[in-house]
Amino acid sequence: MSACDIRGLAAAARQAGRALALASSAEKNRALQAMAAGLVAGTERILAANGGDVAAAKAAGRSPAFVDRLTLSAKRIEAMARGVRQVADLPDPVGEITGMWRRPNGLLVGRMRVPLGVIGIIYESRPNVTADAAALCLKSGNAVILRGGREALASNRAIAEILSAGLASVGLPSASLAVVPSPDRALVKEMLGLSGLIDVIIPRGGEELIRAVRAEAAVPIIAHEKGLCHTYVDEGADLRMASEIAFNAKVERPGVCNAMETLLVHRDVAAAFLPGFVRRLQAAGVEVRGCPATRAIVPDVAAAAEADWDTEYLELILSVRVVATFEEAVAHIARHGSGLAEAIVTADHGRAMRFSREVDAAAVFVNASTRFTDGYEFGMGAEMGISTQKLHARGPMGLYELTCQKFVVLGEGQIRDSRA
Numbered sequence: 001m002s003a004c005d006i007r008g009l010a011a012a013a014r015q016a017g018r019a020l021a022l023a024s025s026a027e028k029n030r031a032l033q034a035m036a037a038g039l040v041a042g043t044e045r046i047l048a049a050n051g052g053d054v055a056a057a058k059a060a061g062r063s064p065a066f067v068d069r070l071t072l073s074a075k076r077i078e079a080m081a082r083g084v085r086q087v088a089d090l091p092d093p094v095g096e097i098t099g100m101w102r103r104p105n106g107l108l109v110g111r112m113r114v115p116l117g118v119i120g121i122i123y124e125s126r127p128n129v130t131a132d133a134a135a136l137c138l139k140s141g142n143a144v145i146l147r148g149g150r151e152a153l154a155s156n157r158a159i160a161e162i163l164s165a166g167l168a169s170v171g172l173p174s175a176s177l178a179v180v181p182s183p184d185r186a187l188v189k190e191m192l193g194l195s196g197l198i199d200v201i202i203p204r205g206g207e208e209l210i211r212a213v214r215a216e217a218a219v220p221i222i223a224h225e226k227g228l229c230h231t232y233v234d235e236g237a238d239l240r241m242a243s244e245i246a247f248n249a250k251v252e253r254p255g256v257c258n259a260m261e262t263l264l265v266h267r268d269v270a271a272a273f274l275p276g277f278v279r280r281l282q283a284a285g286v287e288v289r290g291c292p293a294t295r296a297i298v299p300d301v302a303a304a305a306e307a308d309w310d311t312e313y314l315e316l317i318l319s320v321r322v323v324a325t326f327e328e329a330v331a332h333i334a335r336h337g338s339g340l341a342e343a344i345v346t347a348d349h350g351r352a353m354r355f356s357r358e359v360d361a362a363a364v365f366v367n368a369s370t371r372f373t374d375g376y377e378f379g380m381g382a383e384m385g386i387s388t389q390k391l392h393a394r395g396p397m398g399l400y401e402l403t404c405q406k407f408v409v410l411g412e413g414q415i416r417d418s419r420a
Helices: 003-020 024-043 041-059 064-070 076-091 128-139 150-168 185-190 209-215 239-251 266-281 293-299 306-310 326-336 349-358
Strands: 097-102 108-115 118-123 143-147 177-179 198-202 229-233 260-266 287-290 317-325 339-345 363-366 402-410
Touching: 003 118, 003 143, 003 177, 003 185, 024 041, 024 076, 024 118, 024 128, 024 150, 041 064, 041 150, 064 097, 064 349, 076 128, 108 260, 118 128, 118 185, 128 143, 128 177, 143 185, 150 177, 150 229, 185 402, 198 209, 198 239, 229 317, 239 260, 239 266, 239 339, 260 266, 260 326, 266 287, 266 293, 266 317, 293 317, 306 326, 317 326, 326 349, 339 349, 349 363
Parallel strands: 118 143, 118 198, 143 177, 229 260, 229 339, 260 317, 287 317, 339 363
Antiparallel strands: 097 108, 108 402
């Protein structure tokens, strides 16, 4: 595929997007239901394609966390289909008018939600992103150009072909869902320069990908950066609850961005909490790295280096630090957190509210696992990603985050008097 071809792909997507923006909710929902049914019916086809991708990743020596993100199963495909159906069940934001107010001259001024236009998604090893992005863009009236990584090329093609068939089955423009069929990195650079054809780029992947996109983009971007998440166990916390929450946050699926990477424990409960919890982690295969105070309580823990506090492991490794005060925990998070998700376990309501107010992150949890940082878990349906920036969206990106607003002004012949 050449640079000329990708420009043509984007131009076709832009034209199709104009038609998609005018599609009714009923039409879009029928397409989504057809896409979900196609995913389930095509499970064997998707698994066969994914099996080749996974085998190649293992042969290349990819990490277990990487392979886990790449791997599909019948259960994960059903979850993809369920996410698509949930998007169909959500209210359609397109055309919604909010905040209407009347001016002294009689004009009615309000805002209408409209699609962003053409969205480019650049992502790496998770083929489920293909279905999530397609569903969300369809429901929000946006055309989408998907450029997955070479490691998931066969999986992404299989999924996209099934989704495109669902679009076509209800008469919506198939060009509104496009997949870049080549892993050539030069095409990514070309996409990033297509200002006027692509309205926004959403990169999902590792730090290297995000940096490269930031450096090259002539198109606005919404970044899904790393997830260096903390759980802070406060003084007076229910330690049994803390153990369950922190264990889930680290062990349930360590290779994802909303997994906990650092545990902070107040010194007043550290001696009671850490020995048993560390043993539980170690029994689950977690390598624990601790500060000097942690190692004084649990001597067999490895020493944490300064770099550990800034590392997103995405595997069964956890950094542990004992802090003297609530303020020290908040300061540690401010210095080392990535702004994705942070959690406190506490029995003190005032402390919980302070944590919610003082910690700067896209999602803040009180007595719950950071693993809930997810559009599906928040009731938003499948998510486009989790934005760690503050413009134009922050946190899990669902339908509303894939729209913007335009002003709609209703008059009865009013004209502006320049002398007023």
